[in-house]
Amino acid sequence: MSKSQAQRLKQWDQEYIWHPFTQMKDWAAGEPLIIDSADGLYLKDIDGNVYMDGVSSLWVNVHGHRHPAIDAALKNQIDKLSHSTLLGLSNTPATELARRLIGIAPKGFKKVFYSDNGSTAVEIAIKMAYQYWQNTGHKKKTNLVHLNNSYHGDTLGSVSVGGIDLFHKVYHKLIFKTIGLKGHGWEAVDNLEKLLKARANSIAALVVEPLVQGAAGMLVWPDGALKKMRDLTRKYNVFLIVDEVATGFGRTGKMFACEHEGVSPDFLCLAKGITGGYLPLAATLTTQKVYDGFLFDYKEQKTFFHGHTYTGNSLACAAALANLDIFQKERTLAKLAPKIKFLGEKLKMLYNLRSVADVRQKGFMVGIELKGSLEDRIGAKVCERVRKYGVILRPLGNVIVLMPPLSISVEELDYLLMASYRAIEDYEKQ
Numbered sequence: 001m002s003k004s005q006a007q008r009l010k011q012w013d014q015e016y017i018w019h020p021f022t023q024m025k026d027w028a029a030g031e032p033l034i035i036d037s038a039d040g041l042y043l044k045d046i047d048g049n050v051y052m053d054g055v056s057s058l059w060v061n062v063h064g065h066r067h068p069a070i071d072a073a074l075k076n077q078i079d080k081l082s083h084s085t086l087l088g089l090s091n092t093p094a095t096e097l098a099r100r101l102i103g104i105a106p107k108g109f110k111k112v113f114y115s116d117n118g119s120t121a122v123e124i125a126i127k128m129a130y131q132y133w134q135n136t137g138h139k140k141k142t143n144l145v146h147l148n149n150s151y152h153g154d155t156l157g158s159v160s161v162g163g164i165d166l167f168h169k170v171y172h173k174l175i176f177k178t179i180g181l182k183g184h185g186w187e188a189v190d191n192l193e194k195l196l197k198a199r200a201n202s203i204a205a206l207v208v209e210p211l212v213q214g215a216a217g218m219l220v221w222p223d224g225a226l227k228k229m230r231d232l233t234r235k236y237n238v239f240l241i242v243d244e245v246a247t248g249f250g251r252t253g254k255m256f257a258c259e260h261e262g263v264s265p266d267f268l269c270l271a272k273g274i275t276g277g278y279l280p281l282a283a284t285l286t287t288q289k290v291y292d293g294f295l296f297d298y299k300e301q302k303t304f305f306h307g308h309t310y311t312g313n314s315l316a317c318a319a320a321l322a323n324l325d326i327f328q329k330e331r332t333l334a335k336l337a338p339k340i341k342f343l344g345e346k347l348k349m350l351y352n353l354r355s356v357a358d359v360r361q362k363g364f365m366v367g368i369e370l371k372g373s374l375e376d377r378i379g380a381k382v383c384e385r386v387r388k389y390g391v392i393l394r395p396l397g398n399v400i401v402l403m404p405p406l407s408i409s410v411e412e413l414d415y416l417l418m419a420s421y422r423a424i425e426d427y428e429k430q
Ligand SMILES: *Cc1c(COP(=O)(O)O)cnc(C)c1O
Pocket: 116, 117, 118, 119, 120, 122, 151, 152, 153, 154, 209, 214, 215, 243, 244, 245, 246, 247, 271, 272
Protein backbone atom coordinates (compact mmCIF):
# COMPACT_ATOMS: atom_id res chain seq x y z
CA MET A 1 0.00 0.00 0.00
CA SER A 2 1.32 3.46 -0.87
CA LYS A 3 2.17 5.93 1.88
CA SER A 4 -0.64 8.26 0.85
CA GLN A 5 -3.23 5.46 0.83
CA ALA A 6 -2.12 4.44 4.32
CA GLN A 7 -2.30 8.03 5.49
CA ARG A 8 -5.83 8.37 4.14
CA LEU A 9 -7.00 5.23 5.96
CA LYS A 10 -5.63 6.55 9.22
CA GLN A 11 -7.51 9.80 8.72
CA TRP A 12 -10.71 7.95 7.91
CA ASP A 13 -10.38 5.76 10.98
CA GLN A 14 -10.08 8.78 13.24
CA GLU A 15 -12.87 10.57 11.43
CA TYR A 16 -15.44 7.75 11.28
CA ILE A 17 -14.83 4.92 13.74
CA TRP A 18 -15.85 4.93 17.39
CA HIS A 19 -13.76 2.14 18.90
CA PRO A 20 -15.03 -0.22 21.64
CA PHE A 21 -13.83 0.16 25.24
CA THR A 22 -11.74 3.13 24.14
CA GLN A 23 -11.45 6.67 25.44
CA MET A 24 -11.66 8.30 22.04
CA LYS A 25 -9.94 11.44 23.30
CA ASP A 26 -6.77 9.39 23.72
CA TRP A 27 -7.34 7.59 20.43
CA ALA A 28 -7.63 10.88 18.54
CA ALA A 29 -4.30 12.00 19.99
CA GLY A 30 -2.49 8.85 18.82
CA GLU A 31 -1.89 7.19 15.48
CA PRO A 32 -4.17 4.27 14.63
CA LEU A 33 -2.54 0.94 13.87
CA ILE A 34 -4.53 -0.54 11.01
CA ILE A 35 -4.24 -4.25 10.22
CA ASP A 36 -4.38 -5.16 6.57
CA SER A 37 -3.43 -8.84 6.42
CA ALA A 38 -2.34 -11.75 8.56
CA ASP A 39 -0.52 -15.05 8.38
CA GLY A 40 -0.42 -17.67 11.13
CA LEU A 41 0.59 -15.98 14.36
CA TYR A 42 1.33 -12.62 12.72
CA LEU A 43 -0.62 -9.51 11.82
CA LYS A 44 0.60 -7.02 9.20
CA ASP A 45 -0.36 -3.36 9.25
CA ILE A 46 -0.89 -0.98 6.33
CA ASP A 47 2.65 0.36 6.70
CA GLY A 48 4.08 -3.15 6.30
CA ASN A 49 5.01 -3.73 9.97
CA VAL A 50 4.54 -7.25 11.27
CA TYR A 51 3.33 -8.06 14.81
CA MET A 52 2.84 -11.21 16.81
CA ASP A 53 -0.84 -11.56 17.76
CA GLY A 54 -0.25 -11.96 21.52
CA VAL A 55 -3.91 -11.87 22.53
CA SER A 56 -5.37 -13.95 19.66
CA SER A 57 -7.24 -10.92 18.28
CA LEU A 58 -9.07 -10.50 21.57
CA TRP A 59 -9.09 -14.13 22.71
CA VAL A 60 -10.68 -15.67 19.62
CA ASN A 61 -7.96 -17.04 17.36
CA VAL A 62 -7.11 -20.69 17.94
CA HIS A 63 -5.03 -22.19 15.12
CA GLY A 64 -3.54 -19.01 13.65
CA HIS A 65 -4.77 -16.65 10.94
CA ARG A 66 -5.52 -17.93 7.44
CA HIS A 67 -5.37 -21.55 8.43
CA PRO A 68 -5.62 -23.46 5.11
CA ALA A 69 -8.36 -25.82 6.38
CA ILE A 70 -10.67 -23.07 7.64
CA ASP A 71 -9.98 -20.92 4.56
CA ALA A 72 -10.89 -23.88 2.33
CA ALA A 73 -14.02 -24.71 4.32
CA LEU A 74 -15.23 -21.13 3.96
CA LYS A 75 -14.47 -20.96 0.26
CA ASN A 76 -16.30 -24.23 -0.23
CA GLN A 77 -19.30 -23.08 1.81
CA ILE A 78 -19.50 -19.73 0.06
CA ASP A 79 -20.07 -21.54 -3.22
CA LYS A 80 -23.09 -23.28 -1.70
CA LEU A 81 -24.80 -21.00 0.81
CA SER A 82 -23.66 -18.05 2.93
CA HIS A 83 -26.77 -17.54 4.98
CA SER A 84 -30.37 -18.59 5.27
CA THR A 85 -32.49 -18.34 8.41
CA LEU A 86 -33.05 -20.77 11.28
CA LEU A 87 -36.47 -19.23 11.87
CA GLY A 88 -38.72 -21.76 10.19
CA LEU A 89 -35.85 -23.38 8.25
CA SER A 90 -32.60 -25.14 8.91
CA ASN A 91 -29.28 -25.35 7.08
CA THR A 92 -26.62 -27.98 6.57
CA PRO A 93 -23.57 -26.64 8.50
CA ALA A 94 -25.71 -25.48 11.46
CA THR A 95 -27.23 -28.95 11.74
CA GLU A 96 -23.88 -30.75 11.50
CA LEU A 97 -22.27 -28.38 13.99
CA ALA A 98 -25.04 -28.81 16.57
CA ARG A 99 -24.44 -32.55 16.54
CA ARG A 100 -20.67 -32.08 16.80
CA LEU A 101 -20.97 -29.66 19.72
CA ILE A 102 -23.19 -32.05 21.67
CA GLY A 103 -20.62 -34.76 20.93
CA ILE A 104 -17.73 -32.84 22.52
CA ALA A 105 -19.60 -31.03 25.34
CA PRO A 106 -19.69 -32.34 28.92
CA LYS A 107 -22.23 -35.13 29.25
CA GLY A 108 -25.87 -34.27 29.75
CA PHE A 109 -26.17 -31.66 27.02
CA LYS A 110 -28.76 -32.36 24.34
CA LYS A 111 -29.72 -29.08 22.62
CA VAL A 112 -27.96 -26.19 20.89
CA PHE A 113 -29.39 -22.68 20.59
CA TYR A 114 -27.35 -20.44 18.28
CA SER A 115 -26.63 -16.74 18.44
CA ASP A 116 -23.71 -14.59 17.38
CA ASN A 117 -21.69 -13.33 20.35
CA GLY A 118 -20.80 -14.15 23.93
CA SER A 119 -23.16 -11.64 25.51
CA THR A 120 -26.18 -13.09 23.72
CA ALA A 121 -25.06 -16.64 24.52
CA VAL A 122 -25.26 -15.70 28.21
CA GLU A 123 -28.51 -13.73 27.88
CA ILE A 124 -30.14 -16.70 26.20
CA ALA A 125 -29.09 -18.98 29.07
CA ILE A 126 -30.46 -16.46 31.57
CA LYS A 127 -33.79 -16.13 29.78
CA MET A 128 -34.14 -19.88 29.35
CA ALA A 129 -33.33 -20.56 33.01
CA TYR A 130 -35.79 -17.91 34.18
CA GLN A 131 -38.55 -18.95 31.80
CA TYR A 132 -38.11 -22.64 32.60
CA TRP A 133 -39.16 -21.98 36.19
CA GLN A 134 -42.02 -19.73 35.06
CA ASN A 135 -43.21 -22.35 32.57
CA THR A 136 -43.12 -25.17 35.12
CA GLY A 137 -44.97 -23.50 37.97
CA HIS A 138 -42.09 -22.20 40.12
CA LYS A 139 -43.07 -18.56 39.77
CA LYS A 140 -40.94 -17.39 42.69
CA LYS A 141 -37.67 -18.58 41.19
CA THR A 142 -36.74 -15.28 39.54
CA ASN A 143 -33.37 -14.23 41.00
CA LEU A 144 -29.97 -14.67 39.41
CA VAL A 145 -26.75 -15.08 41.35
CA HIS A 146 -23.32 -14.13 40.03
CA LEU A 147 -19.75 -13.98 41.30
CA ASN A 148 -17.85 -10.97 42.49
CA ASN A 149 -15.82 -9.43 39.61
CA SER A 150 -17.83 -11.38 37.05
CA TYR A 151 -17.94 -10.45 33.38
CA HIS A 152 -20.47 -11.92 30.97
CA GLY A 153 -20.67 -9.34 28.20
CA ASP A 154 -21.88 -5.83 27.48
CA THR A 155 -25.56 -6.05 26.57
CA LEU A 156 -27.84 -5.06 29.44
CA GLY A 157 -28.85 -8.58 30.45
CA SER A 158 -25.27 -9.72 30.72
CA VAL A 159 -24.27 -6.46 32.40
CA SER A 160 -26.93 -7.28 35.03
CA VAL A 161 -24.91 -10.34 36.04
CA GLY A 162 -21.64 -8.41 35.77
CA GLY A 163 -19.59 -7.48 38.81
CA ILE A 164 -16.84 -5.21 37.50
CA ASP A 165 -17.62 -1.72 38.78
CA LEU A 166 -15.44 0.08 36.26
CA PHE A 167 -17.51 -1.30 33.36
CA HIS A 168 -20.89 -1.69 35.02
CA LYS A 169 -21.49 0.99 37.64
CA VAL A 170 -22.68 3.74 35.32
CA TYR A 171 -25.52 1.56 33.99
CA HIS A 172 -26.85 0.48 37.38
CA LYS A 173 -30.26 2.12 36.93
CA LEU A 174 -30.78 0.42 33.57
CA ILE A 175 -30.17 -3.14 34.65
CA PHE A 176 -32.24 -5.70 36.56
CA LYS A 177 -31.53 -6.63 40.15
CA THR A 178 -29.35 -9.66 40.79
CA ILE A 179 -27.47 -11.13 43.75
CA GLY A 180 -23.70 -10.69 43.71
CA LEU A 181 -21.78 -13.15 45.89
CA LYS A 182 -19.21 -11.50 48.11
CA GLY A 183 -15.62 -12.69 48.29
CA HIS A 184 -13.48 -14.85 46.04
CA GLY A 185 -12.66 -18.56 46.00
CA TRP A 186 -13.84 -20.67 48.94
CA GLU A 187 -15.25 -17.63 50.72
CA ALA A 188 -17.61 -17.05 47.80
CA VAL A 189 -18.54 -20.73 47.77
CA ASP A 190 -19.42 -20.52 51.48
CA ASN A 191 -21.54 -17.45 50.79
CA LEU A 192 -23.29 -19.33 48.01
CA GLU A 193 -24.12 -22.17 50.35
CA LYS A 194 -25.58 -19.79 52.96
CA LEU A 195 -27.61 -18.01 50.31
CA LEU A 196 -29.01 -21.21 48.81
CA LYS A 197 -29.86 -22.60 52.24
CA ALA A 198 -31.82 -19.46 53.05
CA ARG A 199 -33.64 -18.78 49.81
CA ALA A 200 -33.06 -21.24 46.96
CA ASN A 201 -36.81 -21.20 46.29
CA SER A 202 -36.44 -17.65 44.93
CA ILE A 203 -33.33 -18.32 42.83
CA ALA A 204 -33.39 -19.38 39.18
CA ALA A 205 -29.70 -19.78 38.43
CA LEU A 206 -26.08 -19.18 39.33
CA VAL A 207 -23.93 -17.78 36.50
CA VAL A 208 -20.16 -18.38 36.58
CA GLU A 209 -17.02 -18.13 34.51
CA PRO A 210 -15.36 -21.50 35.18
CA LEU A 211 -11.83 -21.66 36.66
CA VAL A 212 -10.73 -18.26 35.38
CA GLN A 213 -12.46 -14.89 35.53
CA GLY A 214 -10.97 -13.42 32.39
CA ALA A 215 -12.03 -9.80 32.10
CA ALA A 216 -11.52 -9.30 35.85
CA GLY A 217 -7.80 -9.72 35.13
CA MET A 218 -7.38 -13.50 34.84
CA LEU A 219 -8.43 -14.33 38.40
CA VAL A 220 -7.84 -18.05 38.89
CA TRP A 221 -10.19 -20.04 41.13
CA PRO A 222 -9.04 -22.71 43.57
CA ASP A 223 -9.28 -26.32 42.38
CA GLY A 224 -12.58 -27.89 43.27
CA ALA A 225 -14.58 -24.66 43.68
CA LEU A 226 -16.48 -25.14 40.42
CA LYS A 227 -17.33 -28.73 41.37
CA LYS A 228 -18.57 -27.57 44.75
CA MET A 229 -20.76 -24.91 43.12
CA ARG A 230 -22.17 -27.61 40.86
CA ASP A 231 -22.93 -29.84 43.85
CA LEU A 232 -24.61 -27.00 45.75
CA THR A 233 -26.74 -25.83 42.84
CA ARG A 234 -27.85 -29.41 42.20
CA LYS A 235 -28.66 -29.99 45.86
CA TYR A 236 -30.75 -26.81 46.08
CA ASN A 237 -32.42 -27.16 42.67
CA VAL A 238 -30.89 -24.06 41.11
CA PHE A 239 -29.55 -24.03 37.54
CA LEU A 240 -25.83 -23.63 36.91
CA ILE A 241 -24.97 -21.50 33.89
CA VAL A 242 -21.33 -21.86 32.89
CA ASP A 243 -19.96 -19.12 30.66
CA GLU A 244 -17.14 -20.74 28.67
CA VAL A 245 -17.00 -17.89 26.17
CA ALA A 246 -13.35 -17.22 27.09
CA THR A 247 -12.28 -20.61 28.47
CA GLY A 248 -13.82 -22.83 25.77
CA PHE A 249 -12.02 -24.40 22.82
CA GLY A 250 -8.80 -25.37 24.50
CA ARG A 251 -7.84 -22.18 26.35
CA THR A 252 -7.35 -23.88 29.72
CA GLY A 253 -5.66 -26.97 28.27
CA LYS A 254 -8.83 -29.02 27.86
CA MET A 255 -11.56 -28.45 25.30
CA PHE A 256 -13.79 -26.97 28.03
CA ALA A 257 -12.82 -25.76 31.51
CA CYS A 258 -15.65 -27.83 33.03
CA GLU A 259 -13.71 -30.99 32.12
CA HIS A 260 -10.99 -30.20 34.68
CA GLU A 261 -13.49 -30.91 37.45
CA GLY A 262 -15.85 -33.32 35.72
CA VAL A 263 -18.65 -30.77 35.89
CA SER A 264 -21.82 -30.92 33.78
CA PRO A 265 -23.72 -27.64 34.09
CA ASP A 266 -27.32 -26.99 32.99
CA PHE A 267 -26.22 -24.38 30.44
CA LEU A 268 -22.94 -23.97 28.57
CA CYS A 269 -22.28 -20.65 26.80
CA LEU A 270 -19.82 -20.73 23.91
CA ALA A 271 -18.51 -18.04 21.56
CA LYS A 272 -15.03 -16.49 21.04
CA GLY A 273 -12.94 -19.51 19.90
CA ILE A 274 -15.84 -21.44 18.38
CA THR A 275 -15.03 -20.48 14.76
CA GLY A 276 -11.27 -20.51 15.33
CA GLY A 277 -11.46 -16.73 15.43
CA TYR A 278 -12.90 -16.27 11.94
CA LEU A 279 -16.54 -15.21 12.26
CA PRO A 280 -19.04 -14.21 14.93
CA LEU A 281 -20.94 -17.24 16.22
CA ALA A 282 -22.18 -18.34 19.62
CA ALA A 283 -24.05 -21.29 21.05
CA THR A 284 -25.97 -21.89 24.26
CA LEU A 285 -26.13 -25.59 25.06
CA THR A 286 -28.68 -27.05 27.43
CA THR A 287 -30.22 -30.26 28.67
CA GLN A 288 -33.26 -32.32 27.76
CA LYS A 289 -34.82 -31.28 31.08
CA VAL A 290 -34.68 -27.57 30.23
CA TYR A 291 -35.86 -28.19 26.68
CA ASP A 292 -38.82 -30.22 27.92
CA GLY A 293 -39.82 -27.28 30.13
CA PHE A 294 -40.77 -25.41 26.96
CA LEU A 295 -42.85 -28.13 25.27
CA PHE A 296 -46.48 -27.05 25.58
CA ASP A 297 -49.40 -26.32 23.30
CA TYR A 298 -48.67 -23.10 21.44
CA LYS A 299 -51.68 -21.32 22.96
CA GLU A 300 -50.13 -21.60 26.43
CA GLN A 301 -47.49 -19.06 25.27
CA LYS A 302 -44.56 -20.94 26.77
CA THR A 303 -42.43 -20.87 23.62
CA PHE A 304 -38.89 -19.52 23.95
CA PHE A 305 -39.48 -16.16 22.30
CA HIS A 306 -35.95 -15.29 21.30
CA GLY A 307 -33.88 -15.29 18.12
CA HIS A 308 -31.26 -13.26 16.33
CA THR A 309 -31.39 -12.61 12.61
CA TYR A 310 -28.05 -14.25 11.82
CA THR A 311 -28.65 -17.24 14.09
CA GLY A 312 -26.92 -20.37 12.75
CA ASN A 313 -25.17 -18.54 9.91
CA SER A 314 -23.85 -21.12 7.44
CA LEU A 315 -20.44 -19.58 6.86
CA ALA A 316 -19.78 -19.23 10.59
CA CYS A 317 -20.91 -22.81 11.23
CA ALA A 318 -18.70 -24.10 8.39
CA ALA A 319 -15.73 -22.31 9.99
CA ALA A 320 -16.64 -23.84 13.36
CA LEU A 321 -16.75 -27.35 11.88
CA ALA A 322 -13.33 -26.83 10.29
CA ASN A 323 -12.04 -25.51 13.63
CA LEU A 324 -13.11 -28.73 15.36
CA ASP A 325 -11.58 -30.85 12.58
CA ILE A 326 -8.23 -29.15 13.12
CA PHE A 327 -8.35 -29.91 16.87
CA GLN A 328 -8.53 -33.60 15.90
CA LYS A 329 -6.19 -33.66 12.91
CA GLU A 330 -3.45 -31.57 14.46
CA ARG A 331 -3.89 -32.99 17.97
CA THR A 332 -4.01 -29.40 19.20
CA LEU A 333 -4.69 -30.20 22.85
CA ALA A 334 -2.00 -32.90 23.12
CA LYS A 335 0.54 -30.48 21.65
CA LEU A 336 -0.61 -27.71 23.97
CA ALA A 337 0.27 -29.49 27.21
CA PRO A 338 4.09 -29.07 27.00
CA LYS A 339 3.63 -25.45 25.89
CA ILE A 340 1.51 -24.72 28.95
CA LYS A 341 4.25 -26.20 31.12
CA PHE A 342 6.94 -24.16 29.38
CA LEU A 343 4.86 -21.02 29.84
CA GLY A 344 4.43 -21.75 33.55
CA GLU A 345 8.19 -22.15 34.04
CA LYS A 346 9.10 -19.06 32.07
CA LEU A 347 6.54 -16.81 33.71
CA LYS A 348 8.43 -17.08 37.01
CA MET A 349 11.15 -14.76 35.72
CA LEU A 350 8.65 -11.91 35.65
CA TYR A 351 8.85 -11.76 39.44
CA ASN A 352 12.36 -10.33 38.95
CA LEU A 353 10.70 -7.11 37.85
CA ARG A 354 9.90 -4.76 40.70
CA SER A 355 6.62 -3.49 39.19
CA VAL A 356 5.13 -6.99 38.88
CA ALA A 357 2.65 -7.65 41.70
CA ASP A 358 1.27 -11.02 40.67
CA VAL A 359 1.43 -13.50 37.80
CA ARG A 360 -1.58 -15.74 37.19
CA GLN A 361 -1.91 -18.57 34.71
CA LYS A 362 -4.39 -21.25 33.78
CA GLY A 363 -3.43 -23.04 30.58
CA PHE A 364 -3.04 -20.45 27.84
CA MET A 365 -4.64 -17.65 29.86
CA VAL A 366 -2.12 -15.40 31.56
CA GLY A 367 -2.48 -12.20 33.59
CA ILE A 368 0.55 -10.22 34.75
CA GLU A 369 -0.62 -7.73 37.35
CA LEU A 370 1.43 -4.56 37.71
CA LYS A 371 1.70 -2.38 40.79
CA GLY A 372 0.17 1.09 40.65
CA SER A 373 -3.15 2.85 40.41
CA LEU A 374 -5.53 2.42 37.48
CA GLU A 375 -5.30 6.14 36.62
CA ASP A 376 -1.65 5.70 35.71
CA ARG A 377 -2.67 3.42 32.84
CA ILE A 378 0.41 1.30 33.36
CA GLY A 379 -1.05 -1.62 31.43
CA ALA A 380 -1.67 0.57 28.38
CA LYS A 381 1.82 2.06 28.61
CA VAL A 382 3.49 -1.35 28.70
CA CYS A 383 1.39 -2.52 25.75
CA GLU A 384 2.49 0.56 23.77
CA ARG A 385 6.11 -0.34 24.48
CA VAL A 386 5.74 -4.01 23.53
CA ARG A 387 4.87 -2.97 19.97
CA LYS A 388 8.47 -1.90 19.55
CA TYR A 389 9.32 -5.59 19.90
CA GLY A 390 6.74 -6.51 17.28
CA VAL A 391 4.02 -7.78 19.58
CA ILE A 392 0.38 -6.72 19.95
CA LEU A 393 -1.08 -6.97 23.46
CA ARG A 394 -4.23 -5.50 24.98
CA PRO A 395 -4.28 -5.02 28.78
CA LEU A 396 -7.09 -5.20 31.29
CA GLY A 397 -6.44 -2.17 33.48
CA ASN A 398 -3.14 -2.91 35.26
CA VAL A 399 -3.05 -6.48 34.06
CA ILE A 400 -1.01 -7.45 31.01
CA VAL A 401 -2.82 -10.29 29.26
CA LEU A 402 -1.03 -13.00 27.30
CA MET A 403 -3.44 -15.16 25.30
CA PRO A 404 -1.63 -16.35 22.17
CA PRO A 405 -3.23 -18.68 19.62
CA LEU A 406 -2.91 -22.33 20.72
CA SER A 407 -0.84 -22.96 17.58
CA ILE A 408 2.08 -20.79 18.76
CA SER A 409 5.42 -22.65 18.88
CA VAL A 410 7.63 -22.92 21.98
CA GLU A 411 10.20 -20.59 20.36
CA GLU A 412 7.54 -18.00 19.59
CA LEU A 413 6.17 -18.32 23.10
CA ASP A 414 9.66 -17.68 24.41
CA TYR A 415 9.85 -14.54 22.27
CA LEU A 416 6.44 -13.35 23.50
CA LEU A 417 7.60 -13.67 27.11
CA MET A 418 10.92 -11.97 26.45
CA ALA A 419 9.17 -9.08 24.67
CA SER A 420 6.68 -8.69 27.55
CA TYR A 421 9.54 -8.75 30.06
CA ARG A 422 11.48 -6.10 28.15
CA ALA A 423 8.44 -3.86 27.73
CA ILE A 424 7.79 -3.87 31.48
CA GLU A 425 11.49 -3.24 32.11
CA ASP A 426 11.48 -0.33 29.63
CA TYR A 427 8.49 1.12 31.42
CA GLU A 428 10.29 0.84 34.78
CA LYS A 429 13.38 2.60 33.40
CA GLN A 430 11.66 5.64 31.95
C1 LIG B 1 -15.82 -11.90 25.92
C2 LIG B 1 -16.70 -12.52 26.92
C3 LIG B 1 -18.10 -12.37 26.86
C4 LIG B 1 -18.77 -11.48 25.86
O1 LIG B 1 -18.62 -11.94 24.55
P1 LIG B 1 -18.91 -10.93 23.33
O2 LIG B 1 -18.75 -11.78 22.13
O3 LIG B 1 -17.88 -9.84 23.44
O4 LIG B 1 -20.28 -10.42 23.51
C5 LIG B 1 -18.88 -13.05 27.78
N1 LIG B 1 -18.32 -13.82 28.73
C6 LIG B 1 -16.99 -13.97 28.84
C7 LIG B 1 -16.44 -14.87 29.90
C8 LIG B 1 -16.14 -13.32 27.95
O5 LIG B 1 -14.81 -13.45 28.07
